[in-house]
Amino acid sequence: MSDFFPEEILEKILLRLPVKTLIKFTTVCKSWLSLIKASTFVQSHLCTTIDSYNQNDAHLLLSAISYSKENISSEHHWLHWDSPEFGEYSKLSNPLSFSTPVSDLGVFGTCNGLVCLEIYNRYNRYSSPAVIWNPCIRKIVKLPSPPSCFTSAKYRNYRKHESHGFGYDSHSNDYKVLRVASLSDDHSDLSRFTTVVQVYSLARGSWRSLSASAVPVDLQGGGSERPA
Incomplete structure (x- = not known):
């Protein structure tokens, strides 16, 4: 495609594509991989997405906990279209597979499509941000524990x-x-x-x-x- 389109035109085309498509396109060639993963491109794509935002393109994150007869809990997560039809966009795997059964998962905050999740420990009655999650591309970053303080x-x-x-x-x-x-x-x-x-x-x-x-x-x- 680069033989027919100037690089700046190609970039404008890619900026208007959804994230899932861009992820697939990173395997086309090294130059596309470098372009799509560049921080400037990521920022431009975010701005383009926000500028062209449509209410029908929004997603709602839903979570539920089910219990078996043995009282074993399992978590379920979905993305749904925020539209009158409320159709299912995709199912999501548990982003906190490393958490213990004594913990509850909650949405701490959201920003630009990223979701910050917190773990609430029912025994210690303490919650703190634990994960930054991008549900659209299934990427998770686990936060390290903050430096200790007030240990004296x-x-x-x-x-x-x-x-x-x-x-x-x-x-x-x-x-x-x-x-x-x-x-x-x-x-x-x-x-x-x-x-x-x-x-x-x-x-x-x-x-x-x-x-x-x-x-x-x-x-x-x-x-x-x-x-x-």
Whole structure:
């Protein structure tokens, strides 16, 4: 095809194709693979998709848990067209096959077609973002555990608060998970909060720490469950 179309015309054609088709086209030749996987092309394709958005092209993510006679649970996931017909787009495999039976799966947040999933442990009553999932191309990134904080014995009697957020950073073209962890021995006194701010970068695949002043004071006290 490159013998008949200039490269810039070819790119404009590819930008208007669905993701599943583009994935197939990465096997055509090395030049197409390099083009389709380039970060600039991915960003342009996302912008083109958003600009041409149609309500009938939207998808709804549905999840359900079924139990057998032996009380063994299994999870099911689907994508459905967001249309009056509500037709099934595709079935999805369990994105958290590594999770334990004592955990529940929940949607923590969504952004540009990516879904951030959290695992809720019923025993510890604690939930945290665990996976960033692209259901359309079946790609999953498991988040590493954030660096430990407040491990000193002096914090043993402090109240602990955690807030998380998932969003897109347009300045660095990166998807990030925000974690704000705070401790206080007096819940009513914000000045006595000890706060740790951490950010996970999907592009880097790692966590880094920020100054506590990077977030408003009310978030340092666990003032919002979704501060993104």
